[in-house]
Amino acid sequence: MRPRHAGPGVTMAASSTHQLTEYFTAVTASADEDAAIAVAVERAAGMVGAEAGAVVLGHEVRGAWGFGTETPVQDLLAVVASAGALSMPAVGDLFVVPSALGSDLSGALVMARAERQFGAEDRQMLEGLAQGLGLALRSIRVLHGERTVRAEREQESADRLALLEQAHTRRLLVESLLTIQREISSRKSMPEILDAVTSSTASLLGDVPVALILAEAGRDRRLSVASTFGAGNHRFADPEGPHTEARDALATSTVIMRPAVPGHPERGTVVAAPVRVTEEMAGSLVARLPSAPDDSRDLRDLLSAFAQQVSLALTDARTVEAVREAHQDPVTGLPNRGLFLKIFNRVLAARGEATEPTSVLFIDLDRFKAVNDSLGHEAGDELLASVADRIRGCVRASDTTGRLGGDEFAVLLGDSPVEAATIIGERVIAAVKEPFRISGRDVFIGASVGVASSREPSANSKGLLNKADLAMYRAKKAGTGKVVVYEPHMHTEALDYLSLHGDLQSAMQEDQFRLQYQPLVRLDTGEIAGVEALVRWHSPTRGLVLPTDFIPIAEESGLIADIGQWVLETSAAQGAAWRRTNPDLTLNVNVSGHQLRHRQFAANVTRALAVAGIPASAVTLELTESVLMNDSEAALASLASLREMGIQLSIDDFGTGYSSLAYLRELPVDELKIDRAFVDRVESTVEDLALVRTIVDLGHILGLRVVAEGIENAGQLAALRRLGCSYGQGHHLCRPVDPAEMPEILADRPVTPAA
Numbered sequence: 001m002r003p004r005h006a007g008p009g010v011t012m013a014a015s016s017t018h019q020l021t022e023y024f025t026a027v028t029a030s031a032d033e034d035a036a037i038a039v040a041v042e043r044a045a046g047m048v049g050a051e052a053g054a055v056v057l058g059h060e061v062r063g064a065w066g067f068g069t070e071t072p073v074q075d076l077l078a079v080v081a082s083a084g085a086l087s088m089p090a091v092g093d094l095f096v097v098p099s100a101l102g103s104d105l106s107g108a109l110v111m112a113r114a115e116r117q118f119g120a121e122d123r124q125m126l127e128g129l130a131q132g133l134g135l136a137l138r139s140i141r142v143l144h145g146e147r148t149v150r151a152e153r154e155q156e157s158a159d160r161l162a163l164l165e166q167a168h169t170r171r172l173l174v175e176s177l178l179t180i181q182r183e184i185s186s187r188k189s190m191p192e193i194l195d196a197v198t199s200s201t202a203s204l205l206g207d208v209p210v211a212l213i214l215a216e217a218g219r220d221r222r223l224s225v226a227s228t229f230g231a232g233n234h235r236f237a238d239p240e241g242p243h244t245e246a247r248d249a250l251a252t253s254t255v256i257m258r259p260a261v262p263g264h265p266e267r268g269t270v271v272a273a274p275v276r277v278t279e280e281m282a283g284s285l286v287a288r289l290p291s292a293p294d295d296s297r298d299l300r301d302l303l304s305a306f307a308q309q310v311s312l313a314l315t316d317a318r319t320v321e322a323v324r325e326a327h328q329d330p331v332t333g334l335p336n337r338g339l340f341l342k343i344f345n346r347v348l349a350a351r352g353e354a355t356e357p358t359s360v361l362f363i364d365l366d367r368f369k370a371v372n373d374s375l376g377h378e379a380g381d382e383l384l385a386s387v388a389d390r391i392r393g394c395v396r397a398s399d400t401t402g403r404l405g406g407d408e409f410a411v412l413l414g415d416s417p418v419e420a421a422t423i424i425g426e427r428v429i430a431a432v433k434e435p436f437r438i439s440g441r442d443v444f445i446g447a448s449v450g451v452a453s454s455r456e457p458s459a460n461s462k463g464l465l466n467k468a469d470l471a472m473y474r475a476k477k478a479g480t481g482k483v484v485v486y487e488p489h490m491h492t493e494a495l496d497y498l499s500l501h502g503d504l505q506s507a508m509q510e511d512q513f514r515l516q517y518q519p520l521v522r523l524d525t526g527e528i529a530g531v532e533a534l535v536r537w538h539s540p541t542r543g544l545v546l547p548t549d550f551i552p553i554a555e556e557s558g559l560i561a562d563i564g565q566w567v568l569e570t571s572a573a574q575g576a577a578w579r580r581t582n583p584d585l586t587l588n589v590n591v592s593g594h595q596l597r598h599r600q601f602a603a604n605v606t607r608a609l610a611v612a613g614i615p616a617s618a619v620t621l622e623l624t625e626s627v628l629m630n631d632s633e634a635a636l637a638s639l640a641s642l643r644e645m646g647i648q649l650s651i652d653d654f655g656t657g658y659s660s661l662a663y664l665r666e667l668p669v670d671e672l673k674i675d676r677a678f679v680d681r682v683e684s685t686v687e688d689l690a691l692v693r694t695i696v697d698l699g700h701i702l703g704l705r706v707v708a709e710g711i712e713n714a715g716q717l718a719a720l721r722r723l724g725c726s727y728g729q730g731h732h733l734c735r736p737v738d739p740a741e742m743p744e745i746l747a748d749r750p751v752t753p754a755a
Helices: 008-028 033-048 073-079 120-149 153-185 190-204 245-252 297-325 337-349 368-375 377-393 418-433 461-478 489-509 547-557 560-579 593-597 601-612 625-630 632-645 661-666 676-680 686-701 714-723 739-747
Strands: 052-057 060-065 084-088 092-100 107-113 210-215 223-229 256-259 269-277 280-289 358-366 400-405 408-413 436-438 441-443 446-454 483-485 513-522 528-539 543-545 586-590 619-624 648-654 671-674 705-708
Touching: 008 033, 008 120, 008 153, 008 297, 033 052, 033 060, 033 107, 033 120, 052 073, 060 073, 073 084, 092 120, 107 120, 120 297, 153 190, 153 297, 190 210, 190 223, 190 280, 190 297, 210 245, 210 269, 223 245, 245 256, 245 269, 245 280, 269 297, 280 297, 337 358, 337 400, 337 408, 337 461, 358 418, 358 461, 368 377, 377 400, 377 408, 377 418, 377 436, 408 418, 418 446, 418 483, 446 461, 461 483, 461 489, 489 528, 489 547, 489 560, 513 560, 513 739, 528 547, 528 560, 528 739, 547 560, 560 586, 560 593, 560 601, 560 739, 593 601, 593 619, 593 632, 601 632, 632 648, 671 676, 671 686, 676 686, 676 714, 686 705, 686 714
Parallel strands: 446 483, 528 586, 586 619, 619 648, 648 671, 671 705
Antiparallel strands: 052 060, 052 107, 084 092, 092 107, 210 223, 210 280, 256 269, 269 280, 358 408, 358 446, 400 408, 436 441, 513 528, 528 543
């Protein structure tokens, strides 16, 4: 439902497999080679922190990214044979590592970065990324060749079948990786995870027999069968039998493919792909294919690419298992999730029929990430330990406190009705609200608490903890420092949330987003000074979904980065077109804090504006006060880069958050937008009139543009004009319109307010 704050091992477990799945989905969804290469290079660079990258195919450099105006073609061609270095003007020497695209493609994915060499984990990841790109390129070439060669109706039918099979294979590959990831994320045992690997592989290859062979510890590295799947015997994978494919793949780090019966290729093929775990060769993934070796190359390449992803998944799984094996949280000394649930189960099993309800608190810290990021992980661990002490000080000795992971805690309250549990939750919030002395300074955080309670004999620990989690999520949405008790409707709402999240993931791929534009009007003359881009989601099943419903979900899931980039690129292109006849027109685009924290955000903005052909000085990025205050250091770094380009910055919904003269002086702000809540009451309350006057005067003193949002009637417009507000937006001036309507509005100047 929302991002978890896991420990270091679990963070790596959740991130790398998820990133690889997203990468493979994006690359295989590309329509042509150039698009696939561009997506692969940019995403790969982001995953390994590279400053530049490209793909070399034969004697051609494709998809060069990050090299500036002149791509070092010859240098890139030279480093394909082996890792090395190259020099870039204004950057200096870059460490370079090439990763082969596969057996049938002469070329490599090349990544370059400046600060440090690529380690074994980076190389392993890049090998998997390159294999995935190679598989996608081969698929694209096959489809392209079939589409262009076959013209007759019978062949067209065969083409359509091939397309369906390719799409089916891509979908199976992504679903297989997601299945393994779910097993890892849900903390399944290692044998269950290995079974998921073999069953997913068998399904991917067409329900063929599959075995996973792993090398045991020790000098002789004895091989054993860790998991099998599929009908029939698995003698082809027996390490002690006549087949040596698994051992040879392990020894040579290459894919081995041979006839299942020597001298009789028509009787099938055995193929083995090497598997790595934690940087070392750990075993082989072996399959028995019904076709001859010459007819099995596509399945061989598919198995090879999947084995690369499985290697990373198993590395993650081993990390997760190591964390799970330790019952005590090393930072706080509290029981970890596994031990907490065991204690919870014992308490539930020991209850009598007439006992008081058992309650559980789910506690999530507010603003912990900002402390951890700014002061470092050691300070973060010190803070977590101090929080644990304060929570224990709020409960009885007979109650159990545990750390679930990240900045999440839980408290098990035996024989406690919901009213008593709520009081303890409020006591915890008050204790955590007091300052902590960390690294020689006072640190202020908060907490949100969810409560679930039950006296039912059938109650189980995971169910009650999940209910408390749902209540905590509702408390967090209501604002910091809240206690919320679970109610049954929260479960239904959570299911609706998951459904909406699933639909949102499909929306980008299916082109369901649209942009509307609302003019920014000079209040003294009625002239249109600029337009603001507003994203709209037209779902085929839900109809029009309001931004207030889907933007928070997009931010929590990380989808906001892709949505925001699409909005920026689309609106920049549209704004550039309008500026050909309206050269003074400016463009306002809303930016999420998640986008601002992305390391490539400034570069992405620069690239979008350059492609669109719109000058940076014509673009204003709108950010909320909470974004600037909650992530000020990261925000300032990106904002400084953007400001140097000439891009202007606006504080949206000014007056609703942490309005402060201090940060207005520090941040390179050009515009303040008065929140519509104040504009709505500017006629009726003396307080709001005075507040709007103060914001307008403050903006004029600081030399900032002041824009009033949500002007809905003539009275509000007149009041704002009297206060000296320079710009305004709202339905009374002009409603948001589709792009096709805007040229007529721009031509009909000045704007005539609605009656």
